[in-house]
Amino acid sequence: MLTAFYITSAVAIIATVMVVVGRHAVHALLYLVVSLFAVAVLFYLLGAPFAAALEVIIYAGAIMVLFVFVIMMLKLGPETVAQERAWLAPRTWLGPAVLSAVLLAQWVWLLGQESSATIAASEIGRTIPAREVGVSLFSQYLLLVEIAGLMLLAALVGAFHIGRRREGRGS
Amino acid sequence: MMAAVPIAHVLTVAAVLFVLGVTGVLIRRNVVFMLMSLEVVLNSAGLAFIAAGQHWGQPDGQVFFILILTLAAAEVSVGLALILQMFRRFGTLDMDAVREMRG
Numbered sequence: 636m637l638t639a640f641y642i643t644s645a646v647a648i649i650a651t652v653m654v655v656v657g658r659h660a661v662h663a664l665l666y667l668v669v670s671l672f673a674v675a676v677l678f679y680l681l682g683a684p685f686a687a688a689l690e691v692i693i694y695a696g697a698i699m700v701l702f703v704f705v706i707m708m709l710k711l712g713p714e715t716v717a718q719e720r721a722w723l724a725p726r727t728w729l730g731p732a733v734l735s736a737v738l739l740a741q742w743v744w745l746l747g748q749e750s751s752a753t754i755a756a757s758e759i760g761r762t763i764p765a766r767e768v769g770v771s772l773f774s775q776y777l778l779l780v781e782i783a784g785l786m787l788l789a790a791l792v793g794a795f796h797i798g799r800r801r802e803g804r805g806s
Numbered sequence: 807m808m809a810a811v812p813i814a815h816v817l818t819v820a821a822v823l824f825v826l827g828v829t830g831v832l833i834r835r836n837v838v839f840m841l842m843s844l845e846v847v848l849n850s851a852g853l854a855f856i857a858a859g860q861h862w863g864q865p866d867g868q869v870f871f872i873l874i875l876t877l878a879a880a881e882v883s884v885g886l887a888l889i890l891q892m893f894r895r896f897g898t899l900d901m902d903a904v905r906e907m908r909g
Contacts, residue, residue, distance in 0.1 A: 640811045644819045655830035660838050667842050681860045686868045693875050698882050705886045709893055722835040731832035739825040746814045763865050771865040783876040790880030798887030
């Protein structure tokens with residue numbers, strides 16, 4: 636089981652690297668779907684099957700389909716790959732990448748300091764079924780659910796307003 | 807159905823994914839890739855929440871993952887609408903093309 640965790644983590648990280656350095660938008664999107672599936676497997680291995688199902692259905696399903704539709708609507712030609720290659724010159728990415736790597740090294744080091752004190756997930760952790768999540772969500776966190784619904788409505792109205800074609804004005 | 811994974815290792819994976827996403831936002835000029843990197847960042851935050859929730863054996867981690875999912879859906883819908891509008895007005899996906907805040 637531990638081996639499965641590390642293999643899945645490696646898949647998630649490699650797929651995410653391919654997203655970040657990808658040239659072709661659709662290929663990067665497919666790698667992102669692979670990364671999301673890998674994270675869903677991680678959720679399942681950690682004992683959160685409901686979160687794993689939601690990750691597949693909403694993230695890898697709904698959100699990625701939205702991305703695919705928009706990329707199709709943009710009608711990007713083959714010249715965009717060459718453009719991406721020109722945009723991703725080492726001069727551009729070296730600075731931020733080095734700074735992020737320093738940040739990551741510090742972070743991993745700090746987590747390593749903690750590791751002796753931490754408890755393996757199996758000692759306290761257990762598989763939490765969807766029922767418990769639902770009970771918690773709709774009793775303790777009911778206000779948050781309402782706020783999330785309002786936020787979705789605002790996003791719906793906002794996306795409709797921003798995304799529509801304006802006939803008269805605009806540059 | 808439980809992996810005896812040390813919590814620090816899960817958090818390390820989340821940290822790696824987070825930093826990769828941040829790097830993607832920083833180094834890309836194409837807005838679509840920046841939005842995808844933002845998704846990676848939100849996803850890694852969700853992984854950290856799940857790890858913490860499982861560590862304590864409470865459903866709260868999954869509850870907050872659901873809320874992150876909602877946030878990601880809202881963010882993506884508005885972000886993609888902005889990308890569409892930007893492509894219509896400027897004919898490019900270059901982030902540097904819209905750095906002037908001219909209406």
